[in-house]
Amino acid sequence: MPAVVVGPGVASGASPVVSVRQVGFGYDGRPVLKRVSFDVGAGDFVGVVGPNGSGKSTLIDLIDGILQPQQGEVLIAGRATREYRRRDLAREVALVPQSFALDFDLSVREVVEMGAYCRARSGEVRGDAEWTLARLGIAELIERRFTELSGGERQLVVLAQALMQRAGLLLLDEPASALDVSHQLRLFDLLRDLNADGLTVICILHDLNLALHYFSKLLVLSDGELAAFGPPEEVLTPETVEAVYGVRAYMHRHAGRTYLTYSPRLRGERKGRIHVVCGGGTGAGLMRELVDAGWEVSAGVLNALDTDEEAGRELGLRMVVEAPFSPVGDETHTENVALMRTADLVILTDVPVSLGNARNVEAVCTAAREGVRVWAAEGVLAADLAGATGALVESGVELHADTAAMLAALTARDGSQRPA
Amino acid sequence: MIRLGRTSVWPGIVLTAGVFVVCLLMSLAFGPASLPLARIWHLVTAGPVAGDLDSAIFWQIRLPRALLACLVGAELAVAGVIMQDLFLNPLTDPYVTGVSSGAALGATLGIVLHVAQFPWMTVLALAGGFATLGIVWMAARRRGRVNIFILLLAGVTVSYLASAVVTFLMIKAGDDMHAIVYWLMGSFSGRGWTEVELALLAVPLMLIPLFRTREMDILLQGEKRALELGVEVERTKRLLLVTAGVLTAIAVSVSGIIGFVGLVVPHIVRLLVGPGHRGLLPVSLLFGAAMLNVADLMSRTLLMPNEIPVGVVTTFVGAPLFVYLLRRGKA
CATH class of the missing domain: 3.40.50.300 (P-loop containing nucleotide triphosphate hydrolases)
Structure with a gap:
């Protein structure tokens, strides 16, 4: 170098x-x-x-x-x-x-x-x-x-x-x-x-x-x-740290200081892409875990300045972002569906669903019907204020207890695949 | 445990010097013929007087023998301090470099070849000691550096080799075997002024480490740290190792192999005055001299008129004392 x-x-x-x-x-x-x-x-x-x-x-x-x-x-x-x-x-x-x-x-x-x-x-x-x-x-x-x-x-x-x-x-x-x-x-x-x-x-x-x-x-x-x-x-810089130590590095600013955090895996060792539909902090931890586990992660649609949007930005994810506090627009919706179609898995967290993000649930159902594998956290059904989640199960979405259960399922699948 | 003189080394030195003087006087006074202190004073001031029995005992037997015990004790103690602190190993003694076994081989050759008259046997012993030091030294030298661990290993190896040859010679020696065994056990019996003169040669050598106390303190932290703090490590090591080797060779050649002094004296003194060499070296020197004087006194008086080899006495007295001090030091 x-x-x-x-x-x-x-x-x-x-x-x-x-x-x-x-x-x-x-x-x-x-x-x-x-x-x-x-x-x-x-x-x-x-x-x-x-x-x-x-x-x-x-x-x-x-x-x-x-x-x-x-x-x-x-x-x-x-x-x-x-x-x-x-x-x-x-x-x-x-x-x-x-x-x-x-x-x-x-x-x-x-x-x-x-x-x-x-x-x-x-x-x-x-x-x-x-x-x-x-x-x-x-x-x-x-x-x-x-x-x-x-x-x-x-x-x-x-x-x-x-x-x-x-x-x-x-x-x-x-x-x-x-x-x-x-x-x-x-x-x-x-x-x-x-x-x-x-x-x-x-x-x-x-x-x-x-x-x-x-x-x-x-x-x-x-x-x-x-x-x-x-x-x-x-x-x-994160680039130097990656090149020298072989770990993925992230920069965060907190109270006027810069901090580095690391994940053990290098970029480029991707297993496949998982698209996460989340918001309000329901997906930040999951995205971090998925990145650490070696997945390529995308997310959307998220509002700018949302907790999950900030987390995704620090992780350097590909995201579909809408203006702050605005409902999902046509353009971002289309882009979101396109990202889901090419994903290996779509995960819907237990994000509270309102009129603003109901189109995200709609997009998930569309993807599921087209044959994309989709997992959803059961909590999303209870947190639905817009009545949008009723179509999830009939569209072919697989329900899991929570994000932890999904991570566990992924790890298990990952483990069973490794010897092959 | 309470130490003598933590900040100043002088109380420890003065106290040990006092003990040393008492031991020396005791060793001059007691024996088959007791000499009261007043008589000793008179004999010293009068000088050797021909025809006086007391004068002959004092000047020809007791004084040289006591002085030789002092010198050998001091030499072994100083060599012991150097060895333990250079090897950073509490189990080393002056004999680990094989110098003593080489000297023993030289002396044994002298006995077998019937040149057992002074100075030839002593010269042969000295030559054996120096030859061993040279061999071990060359084995441990790598690219201008002396590797202290190879020195230790080579010393042990050469030591075994020399001992094997000595054993072989003992079997071949027949009637001389008794003389060899007696020499190996170490004794001051029958030694006179000529041995004292030889042992006196070592006095300037004993002063060398006293001028290197700071370097020796720093070397307790290991050779690398000593380099970092500015010590010319190789030069210092060379000087000290040769000093210890020559001191040991001289001591062994005049007295045989007296065990335990070089091992135990530095340990006892460290417990008393601490590991700093400004105190440790002079106090060890005096303590070694005092200890061997008392040991020699016991060796010639306990089973009068027979003598116990002084090496047996040093071990019998030193071992329990050492264990006691170790246990106290831990508490």
Whole structure:
């Protein structure tokens, strides 16, 4: 996939803190990173995302000089990592590792002060550990033993250890993966504050929504290649997520923020098309389930701004839409019947039927009479204020208890078909 | 459990130094001929006096033997700390690299070849120890790095090999078998100033890890984390492993294989002063010296006039103490 680099990677004027140039790396001949190039400028707040095995941790180790690139080079402050002594590099780059094993009974103070190894003799850092822990809001932990801490506290102590290096660049390898929601948010809030104080941050994470909300730039790795690098909302589109992760992604806006949700299946694996006749929220859940189960879904006729219409729009469905609060018109009715004729199945939910949408029931009956398979939820008979549903059964519509029963029937049919 | 000196290491060091001095004095005072403290003071200030029996006992037998026990105890304890913390494995002791078995093979060759006079047997033991260290080292080297786990495996393998050869030689040795077995069990019996001088060579080596305490602390988090924090891991590992190997070879070549000291002393001291090396190393050094002094005192006084091999004593005393401390540490 071609790299989509959005916007300049470097703050204008300043030389980049990290410059990754045409870097390739592999283990035993199996390539892990292929010709990756990007710059990170001073003060950048970069999230690194990508599927498992896409080379994220390897990239972090290359930037920290733990690994040396097999092709290309990694420059830190303009100098190749291989030209640094470890101690000098540790003054430029600090890393918070993914896992941190320490079976020995050291105090938090001892663990944190180890971080100052690269820049000072012991004894010259008196007070620094207190200051750093206070900065992270965990000053009270200083005399505790490290092995007694909770997972969240440990992660913050390891962050404190890394901050003791006083490096300008902080790398984090999935720091939040073992943390509960409140500790995750606390950690990312802290990272944002540290970044606001001038620290350049590059952080691997898996949660794409956290990535969208916190970081000023995202770097997407896919199969060892740079898939995209730039502002989160430009980089993390449903298309990119689908291409990189192989799942279907949907964007939602809620209270001014963008959220991603996912379904396990890829587009293009369709089993057939189901046309859903619904409204007022009676079909939203069903449509979502059908899409997740791999069906192509269409719907109609729906009024614009109806709950089901909004759900269908987020799911990217093909829909016949009428103006808000208007009865079904001739044009939309014809289009609806046409969609039903080519569908493999038509489902009528227990939508309340009134004069406004009675023509939808009429369309369903027409389709059934023409031989299209039609299922209806029994509830629709009771919710009929227009007397339109009387013709359903005689037209050949199959009645089911509710949408859940229909989904179950579909799954069962699906299962019985699979071995064939 | 309450630790000695959490923030400062000095209380622990001073206290252990005090214990060490008491142990040393006890070991100088007691024996088949008791020497009161005032008499010891007089003997020390007067220097060796020809024709005086007490002076001969003190200067030619008891002092060198006590000093040798101190040195060997300190060497094994320091080597034990290095090994356990580099291997990140609490079950390792200075003997896992096979150095002791190599030294035993050298000494056995010396006994079988009837060159059992000092310095030849000691030289052969030392050579055996160094040769083993070299072989194990080369086996563990890959692309300029020493793989610590291969080192462990190679050490165990070479150790078994050397032991097999020793056993074979014992069968062939006939009358010398007794001497070999006695050497293998470890003892300070009949050792004199020449052995002390050899063991003194190791004193500067014992100081090396004291200058690397921060690196050793950081290495407790694993080699990768140490690299991330700026430690030159390979260089540090090389220095420490060679130091531990040479310390062990020297200790074994002058005293035979004295078990348990290198394993148990670091554990006991860790429970007392914690795993930070600024306290752990000096306290282990003093504690090892004190422990082996007391063990040697017991080995030569408990069944007077017979001697129990000192390795048996260290195990008998150390094992229950160790179990007690482990249980207390958990509570």
